[in-house]
Amino acid sequence: MIVKPKVRGFICTTAHPVGCEASVKKQIEYVKAQPETSNGPKKVLVIGSSMGYGLASRISAAYSCGAATLGVMFDKPASGNKTGTSGWYNTKAFEKFAQADGLYAKTVNGDAFSDECKKEVIDIIRADLGKVDMVVYSLASPRRAVGETVYSSVLKTTGESYTNKTIDLRNNTVSEITIEPATEDEIAATVKVMGGEDWEAWIDALKAADVIEDNAVTVAYSYIGPKLTHPMYFDGSIGRAKAHLYETANKLSEKYKDSGIKAYISVNKALVTQSSSAIPIVPLYISILYKVMKAKGVHEGCIEQMYRLFAQKLYAGEPVVDEQGMIRLDDLEMTEDIQTEVSSIWEKLDTENFKEFTDIDGYWSDFYELFGFGLEGVDYEADVSVE
Numbered sequence: 001m002i003v004k005p006k007v008r009g010f011i012c013t014t015a016h017p018v019g020c021e022a023s024v025k026k027q028i029e030y031v032k033a034q035p036e037t038s039n040g041p042k043k044v045l046v047i048g049s050s051m052g053y054g055l056a057s058r059i060s061a062a063y064s065c066g067a068a069t070l071g072v073m074f075d076k077p078a079s080g081n082k083t084g085t086s087g088w089y090n091t092k093a094f095e096k097f098a099q100a101d102g103l104y105a106k107t108v109n110g111d112a113f114s115d116e117c118k119k120e121v122i123d124i125i126r127a128d129l130g131k132v133d134m135v136v137y138s139l140a141s142p143r144r145a146v147g148e149t150v151y152s153s154v155l156k157t158t159g160e161s162y163t164n165k166t167i168d169l170r171n172n173t174v175s176e177i178t179i180e181p182a183t184e185d186e187i188a189a190t191v192k193v194m195g196g197e198d199w200e201a202w203i204d205a206l207k208a209a210d211v212i213e214d215n216a217v218t219v220a221y222s223y224i225g226p227k228l229t230h231p232m233y234f235d236g237s238i239g240r241a242k243a244h245l246y247e248t249a250n251k252l253s254e255k256y257k258d259s260g261i262k263a264y265i266s267v268n269k270a271l272v273t274q275s276s277s278a279i280p281i282v283p284l285y286i287s288i289l290y291k292v293m294k295a296k297g298v299h300e301g302c303i304e305q306m307y308r309l310f311a312q313k314l315y316a317g318e319p320v321v322d323e324q325g326m327i328r329l330d331d332l333e334m335t336e337d338i339q340t341e342v343s344s345i346w347e348k349l350d351t352e353n354f355k356e357f358t359d360i361d362g363y364w365s366d367f368y369e370l371f372g373f374g375l376e377g378v379d380y381e382a383d384v385s386v387e
Helices: 017-032 052-065 086-100 115-129 184-194 197-208 237-255 282-295 302-314 336-348 360-369
Strands: 043-047 068-073 105-109 132-137 143-146 149-152 162-168 173-179 212-222 262-267
Touching (some): 017 302, 052 132, 068 115, 162 282, 184 237, 237 262
Parallel strands (some): 043 132
16 A cells, blocks of 8 residues: 555654664664674663664664664554554564664563563563663553553643643644643552653562563663753653652662662653654744754754663763763753753744744654654655555
8 A cells, every 4th residue: 555644633643664664774774883882781671662762772772782682562563454553663674674683683562561561571581581681661651551440641730730832733833832730640640650660560570580680770761851841841740750760760779789780760852752742832842952953963863862872871881870860861952052042942933933943844854754754765655565
């Protein structure tokens, strides 16, 4: 079939298998062109491995460190006239390239929150790898089932409502939006889904099964951002979950200090991902940030960020952390000159000057590439098999 993008809200309901493969190949080629990370991990579990930072982590571990990688995803293959998800195609492409290059690559497709998935992963590690020496936790899910209860996360403020500019991605117009505060129950549910409880459960399960090495490293991803986005993110319901994630990192390092296992939070840059596209106000901020960072020659995508995590922050001697023990891959984004310029543009931005002061084309290019569209060298008029 001929596959075209079909966008609904902040997601694309189709994915292009050839385009997804081209995107994965492009990321692999970037890492191959960089110096290898000689002291990096060799057996890596990536929980949430099929898109964005998780996929880029897996590619960086494999192609910068020569690591065997086991991924966990929750994706769907094609069915009838529906394409598979981009994560499904990304993973198939990664496995194909990795195995052709002599690298171990397997993936479990299941609910990472479940005990069944954890058991399946543990059985594979025990049979194929013995033990893992790195665990990347990169889940981005809107809901989590615990027994018969399903918890759903919300993207709301805490305490008070918040009004600011946003972008309507359907027509690229700038308007105001008011975000209402979350209830205590909604905040608790968001922490349940996006906090550190499941990350801790994974490390506990791996340790209990003796399939994680002494002195292993585990890392989970977060974002802080500028004051502009704090009411929606850092101080919002999702920020409460990220605070719990940070507390979990400290808890894990303390719990397993006798085994030398270290847990870190990596604070990453604002980028176009399926998750960030859903957060009000943030896409507008990203479109300005792209404009400013590209003009200064310091823009990075997921793969550049994750390569830098392995090569410069985690495995170049002692891990490079801030005063709170967090790895800061948002260091370029948060420089004073960049944030001053972004704030200046934000104040004067409206629908009339929107194109002049933002990189909305770059935003949309990254968005479509998440689903395999807009890649050079791909014939999007060709009939392709979506199976």
